Amino acid sequence: MNKETKLRIHNITAKSALKFGNEAWVLKEREEQCLEAAQMKFLRHLLGITKLDKENNHCIREKMGAQNIVKEIKQYQKKWLQHIQRMDTNRIPKQALKYRPEGRWNIGQPKKRWRNQLHFED
DSSP, X not given: OOHHHXXXXXXXXXXXXXXXXXXXXXXXXXXXXXXXXXXXXXXXXHHTOOGGGOOOHHHHHHHHTOOOHHHHHHHHHHHHHHHHHHSOTTSHHHHHHHOOOOSOOOSSSOOOOTGGGOSOOO
């Protein structure tokens, strides 16, 4: 099987399974690492490379023509935010984005929320 076919299989099966429902995810650093590790495991398997070969992840992605899955997720979340902002105010996703709960916050560090991660680093 050639490289293009293998990459298409990766995009259709593994990547779509990893990215399912990602528009509302709040990714922590550990979760990003797990997603990247799963993607790299699949790509290494497609190329027949083991970790003992000491191939750099960037080089493997270049060989396969694949993009970092975390970057793809963040780009999709930006598109989703723009889509929500274009919606009418009576739509539920827009209401959920603008919702501000009343009351006091819990003690300790605030939880990471999707609204707070909207300022993505490029």
